[in-house]
Amino acid sequence: AQTVTQSQPEMSVQEAETVTLSCTYDTSENNYYLFWYKQPPSRQMILVIRQEAYKQQNATENRFSVNFQKAAKSFSLKISDSQLGDTAMYFCAQNNAGNMLTFGGGTRLMVKP
Amino acid sequence: GAGVSQSPSNKVTEKGKDVELRCDPISGHTALYWYRQSLGQGLEFLIYFQGNSAPDKSGLPSDRFSAERTGGSVSTLTIQRTQQEDSAVYLCASSFDRVGYTFGSGTRLTVV
Structure with missing residues (x-):
């Protein structure tokens, strides 16, 4: 069985600052994908960024980047130049060979003006 | 359609009644x-359908929960004899590969 753990239930950051959300996972598979999703109050799950496990280069998407440490099974999300619209729940997720996503418990991020 | 559509958006039901989510x-x-x-x-996995294969039902919490997918398209999640602990948001997702959810x-x- 695979598990995903987010150790920070809540985080806050000042607008324009940088924040890092932590995620660790456990899997016996060698080929998998990792994801960060954003969930605003609308409930829609929005893909922020994804990482292929066999790629060593960390994924980046504009202000969002990851620090993927495969040996440590760590997958943290860095948000640079935080904006008020980044306020949301953030979920780390991993899929297995059967395509099913396993989610962490989430981190509630508040960006303060 | 352009996205995944779920209905109803909100549902209030009395304890003991059956509900269907689409x-x-x-x-x-x-x-x-x-x-x-x-x-x-966080999100708790319930059930997964892949093509014509038998669904993975390993996440269903009790036999009051069931789901079907007709014609490889629309799916219905049914909860029988609802209990207060069933109160939650039920999310559906679809994909064609391992990355495009x-x-x-x-x-x-x-x-209630």
């Missing part, structure tokens, strides 16, 4: 997933 996935997506999200919590906006179920 998910209309993106056309062409072979995989369909149901998740449950309790207030302020699209989620619906969910159904908020409240059992």
